[in-house]
Structures are given as structure tokens and as C-alpha cells.
Amino acid sequence: MTQPAILALGEPMIEFNQTRPGEPNYLQGYGGDTSNAIIACARQGAPCGYITRIGDDEFGRMLEALWRAEGVDTRGVGIAATAHTAVYFVTHDARGHVFSYLRQGSAASRMVPGDLPVQLIEGARYLHVSGISQAISESAADTAFQAMQIARAAGVKVAYDTNLRLKLWPLERAREVMLRAIALADYLLPSLEDMQALSGLNEPDAIIDWCLAQGTRNVVLKLGHYGCIAATREERTRIAGHTVDAVDATGAGDCFDGAFLARLHFGDDLLAAARYANAAAALTTTGFGAVAPLPRREAVQAFLEQA
Numbered sequence: 491m492t493q494p495a496i497l498a499l500g501e502p503m504i505e506f507n508q509t510r511p512g513e514p515n516y517l518q519g520y521g522g523d524t525s526n527a528i529i530a531c532a533r534q535g536a537p538c539g540y541i542t543r544i545g546d547d548e549f550g551r552m553l554e555a556l557w558r559a560e561g562v563d564t565r566g567v568g569i570a571a572t573a574h575t576a577v578y579f580v581t582h583d584a585r586g587h588v589f590s591y592l593r594q595g596s597a598a599s600r601m602v603p604g605d606l607p608v609q610l611i612e613g614a615r616y617l618h619v620s621g622i623s624q625a626i627s628e629s630a631a632d633t634a635f636q637a638m639q640i641a642r643a644a645g646v647k648v649a650y651d652t653n654l655r656l657k658l659w660p661l662e663r664a665r666e667v668m669l670r671a672i673a674l675a676d677y678l679l680p681s682l683e684d685m686q687a688l689s690g691l692n693e694p695d696a697i698i699d700w701c702l703a704q705g706t707r708n709v710v711l712k713l714g715h716y717g718c719i720a721a722t723r724e725e726r727t728r729i730a731g732h733t734v735d736a737v738d739a740t741g742a743g744d745c746f747d748g749a750f751l752a753r754l755h756f757g758d759d760l761l762a763a764a765r766y767a768n769a770a771a772a773l774t775t776t777g778f779g780a781v782a783p784l785p786r787r788e789a790v791q792a793f794l795e796q797a
Contacts, residue, residue, distance in 0.1 A: 492537050492563075493537070493610075493613045493614070494537050494538050494539030494563045494610065494613075494614055495536060495537045495538065495614060495615045495616065495755050496528070496531050496536055496537070496538040496539075496614065496615065496616045496617075496618065496751050496752065496755055497528075497538065497539050497540070497541055497566065497610065497611060497614045497616070497617050497618065498524040498525070498527055498528040498531075498538070498539075498540055498541070498617075498618040498619070498748075499524060499540075499541040499542065499566075499617065499618070499619050499623055499633070499634060499637050500522060500523060500524030500525065500541075500542060500598065500619065500620055500622060500623035500634075501522050501524070501525075501542060501576055501593065501596060501598035501599065501622065501623065501626055501630070502520070502521070502522035502524075502525035502540070502542055502544065502553045502575070502576070502598065503520070503521045503522040503525070503575070503576040503577060503578050503591075503593065504518070504519075504520060504521070504549045504552065504553070504575060504576070504577045504578075505518070505519040505520055505521035505577075505578055505579075505580065505740075505779060505780055505781075506518055506519075506577070506578070506579045506580070507519055507579075507580040507738070507740065507778055507779050507780075508579070508580060508581045508582050509778060510582075511581070511582045511583050512583075516579065517778055517779060519778075519779035519780060519781055519782055520552075520553060520556055520779075520780065520781040521578060521740070521741065521779075521780040521781070522576070522598075522622075522780075523620050523622050523623075523651070523653050523741075523743075523744045524540070524542075524618060524619070524620050524622070524623060524744070525540060525542070525553070525557075526741045526744035526745065526748070526780045526781060526784070527618055527620075527651075527744040527745070527747040527748035527751075528540050528557075528562055528618070528748060529556075529557070529560050529562060529748065529781055529784055530744060530745040530747070530748030530749050530752075530770065530774075530784045531748035531749065531751055531752045532560045532561045532562050532748075533560065533748075533784055533785065533786045533787065534748070534749055534752035534753070534756075534770075534786070534787045534790070535752065535756075535787050536751070536752035536755045536756070537563075537755075538561075538562055538563065538752075539562060539563030539564070539565060539566055539610065539614075540557055540562050540563070540564065540566055540567060541566035541567070541606065541607060541610070541611075541637070542566070542567055542568070542597075542598050542601070543567070543568040543569070543570050543573070543597040543598050543600065543601050543605065544567060544568075544569055544570070544575050544597050544598070545569070545570055545573050545574040545575040545596070545597045546569050546570065546571050547574055547575055549574075549575035549577065550569065550575040550597070553575065554567060556781070563610075565607060565610060566606075566607045566610050568597075568601075568605055569597075570597035570600060573595060573596060573597035573599075573600050574595070574596055574597065575596065575597060576591070576592065576593035576596035576597075576598065576599075577591075577592045577593070578590060578591045578592065578593065580738075580740055582738075586739070587738065587739065587740055589657075591657070593626065596626070598626065598630065599626040599627040599629075599630055600627065600629065600630075601627075601629060601630050601633045602629045602632070602633055603632055603633050603636040605633065606633060606636060606637055606640065608640055611637060611640045611641055611644065611646065612640060612641075612644040612646065613644075614641070614646050615646060615647065615755060616646065616647045616648075616649055616751050616754065616755065617637060617638065617641040617646050617647070617648050617649070618648075618649045618650075618651070618747060618748075618751060619634045619637065619638060619648065619649070619650055619651075619671070620650065620651040620652070620653040620747075621650075621651065621652045621653045621654055621655070621664065621667070621668055621671070621684075622653045622655055622658065624667050624668075624671065625655055625658035625659045625664065625667075626658065631667055634671070635670070635671070635674075638650075638671065638674045638675075639674070642674060647676040647677065647754075648674055648675050648676050648677070649675065649676065649677040649678075649679060649747065649750075649751055650671050650672065650674070650675035650677070650678055650679065650706075651678075651679045651680060651743065651744075651747050652668055652672075652678075652680040652681070652684040652685070652688065653680075653681075653684065653743070654668075654683075654684040654687055654688065656687075661687060661688075664688070665688050668688060669704055672701065672704045672705065672706050673704055673705035673706065674705075675706045675707075676706070676707050676708060677706075677707075677708045677709075677710070677750075677751075677754075678701055678706040678708065678709045678710070679710050679712065679743075679746065679747050679750065680701070680709075680711060680712065681711075681712045681713075681714070681743060682694060682697070682711060682712065682713050682714070685697045685700070685701065685711065689701075694711055694713070694719055695719075695726075697711060698711055698719060698721045698726060702721070702722075702723055707722065707723075708720075708721070708722055708760055709721045709722075710746075710750065710760070710764045710767075712743055712746060712771075713731070714731070714739075715731045715736070715772075716730075716731045717729045717730045717731035717732075717768055718746075718764055718767075718768050720760050720761050720764040722760065727761055727764075729761075729764055729765055729768050731768070731772065732768070732769060732772035732793075732797060734772050734773065734775060734776050735776055736772075736775035736776060737775065737776060737777065737778060738775060738777065738778045738779065738783075739775050740778075740779060740780045741774060741779070741780030741781065741783075741784070742771045742772075742774050742775050743771065744780065745767075745770050745771045745773075745774040745784050745785075746767040746768065746770065746771040747767070748784075749766055749767040749770035749771070749790065750763045750764060750766070750767035751763075753766045753767065765794075766790060766794065769790055769793050769794050769797065770784075770785055770790045772793075773785040773789060773790060773793055
């Protein structure tokens with residue numbers, strides 16, 4: 491079996507997404523930020539795999555079948571006999587999309603460092619982790635840090651998306667953990683809103699300076715429909731957003747992460763990978779759910795050519 495070049499670690503979830511505000515109709519899909527990201531990565535044609543634990547239940551089996559159908563290596567997926575697979579609901583109102591989670595005690599939240607597939611990590615080129623991977627439990631945070639340390643010791647590049655969720659943990663705890671993670675990251679892929687909360691700063695350039703001061707080498711600050719800024723200590727470039735008929739932004743940032751890592755794997759530099767990921771993320775907002783609208787490579791390339 492081919493060694494995955496890109497691995498992600500975290501919690502997968504079954505999604506129920508409201509199709510119209512105020513109506514009790516939900517479309518069943520799939521979610522979990524790093525699972526979304528690794529599927530987006532696979533749809534760009536990159537060899538990738540996932541590290542997690544799922545429940546010995548129908549939802550877990552659905553997720554495992556999804557990954558296999560998408561070409562995601564599942565050798566890093568463990569099955570917990572006594573824990574459930576997590577579920578979440580997305581509702582829509584004037585504020586945008588609102589998440590409700592049923593994840594406490596999930597199989598992924600019970601991950602421990604001893605569960606990690608060390609050889610799989612050491613053989614990869616990139617490892618992707620997020621703040622949610624760390625927020626779901628103390629043991630999951632320990633597992634994420636151990637994975638990052640294994641990766642760095644083996645020369646594997648680490649990508650990190652803060653993905654701050656204050657429903658999962660208090661800001662001070664999140665800041666403490668994320669500052670440690672940012673220092674371990676070769677590529678930091680946060681949103682503007684996350685970094686405003688974590689840094690206490692407002693302006694994108696000041697935030698990028700703050701991120702680089704924490705020890706990361708490369709930052710791509712995601713600005714939603716305004717695009718993103720790709721930065722190193724030497725230079726930074728603002729990439730404009732794309733105008734699309736957006737209906738649901740669920741998973742757009744995850745799509746960005748996966749597409750970005752895929753393009754790094756295929757040889758793009760930081761700026762080219764960010765441009766590509768920016769387009770992929772815009773495209774994924776044109777459909778409902780976190781996974782179904784994730785674009786494939788051909789669609790992203792055609793969109794970029796048209797743009």
C-alpha cells in the first residue's frame with residue numbers, strides 16, 4: 491500500500507445540515523474539520539491518510555466507507571468498542587450557520603498518545619492538526635502534541651489550523667495550548683477571527699507579525715470572502731477573494747487547508763498553494779454541507795482559468 495504523503499489527525503463527525511432556515515429538514519453529511527481537510531486533499535489527487543478513532547457503530551462505519559471511497563488511507567483509524575462516533579447539527583439564521591454538537595466522550599476524544607501510528611507519521615511529508623483536535627479532551631491534546639513532535643523529529647512538516655471553538659474550551663486555555671502548537675508549526679493556517687481573539691490584535695499585518703513572532707515559519711491568514719494573506723518573515727502577499735454564489739460556508743476553511751497541503755505536495759510554493767486553496771475554498775461554499783461540495787482538482791483548475 492502506498493505511504494500517505496499527507497496525514498491529518500483529529501475528530502470526524504456525522505453531520506446533519508439544515509437545508510432551509512426555520513424548517514426541520516436536514517441533509518445528512520459528514521464533518522469534522524481535519525476529516526474534511528484530508529478529503530479535500532484527496533480530491534486534489536494527493537496520497538493522504540487520516541489518524542483518529544471512531545465508534546463501533548453505524549456512524550463510524552459510514553465514515554470509514556467514506557474515507558475509503560475518497561481514497562483516504564485508513565490505517566491510522568482505530569475503532570473504540572465502548573465509545574460513540576460524534577455527531578453535529580448545523581442550523582442557519584440571520585447570524586449565519588450555528589453548530590450544535592453531540593461529541594462529549596466520543597471515540598476520538600479518548601485518543602491517547604499510544605494510539606498513534608508512529609511509522610505512518612514518520613513516513614509522511616506533511617502532518618495536519620487543528621485546535622479542535624486539541625480542544626476535545628486533555629488526552630486528545632496530548633496526542634496531537636505527540637504527533638507533532640514525532641513529525642518534527644522525522645523531518646515531516648507540520649501544518650496547524652487554530653480553528654478556535656470557544657464552546658469547547660475557555661479562551662485562556664485555548665491560547666496556552668495554541669501558542670505551543672503555533673511554535674511547532676511549519677505552516678500556520680488560521681482565520682482572521684481566530685487570531686483576533688488569540689492575539690488581541692485587529693489588523694491583519696499586525697496579526698501576521700504576532701504569529702511569526704511565536705515561532706511559525708509560514709502563515710496563511712484566511713480572510714473569508716476577502717481572500718487570504720500568505721506571509722513569511724521576508725515577504726507577504728494579499729490574495730483577493732472570489733465572487734461566487736455562496737450558500738453555505740461550512741468547511742470552507744477545512745477545504746482551504748487540504749487543498750493547500752495537496753498543492754505543496756505537488757511542488758507549489760507558498761503563494762501558489764495559497765492561491766489555489768483560496769479558489770478551492772470559494773468553490774466549496776456553493777453547496778450545502780462540509781464534504782459534498784468539496785471540489786476536485788479539475789473543477790478548481792477550471793475555476794482559476796476562468797477567473
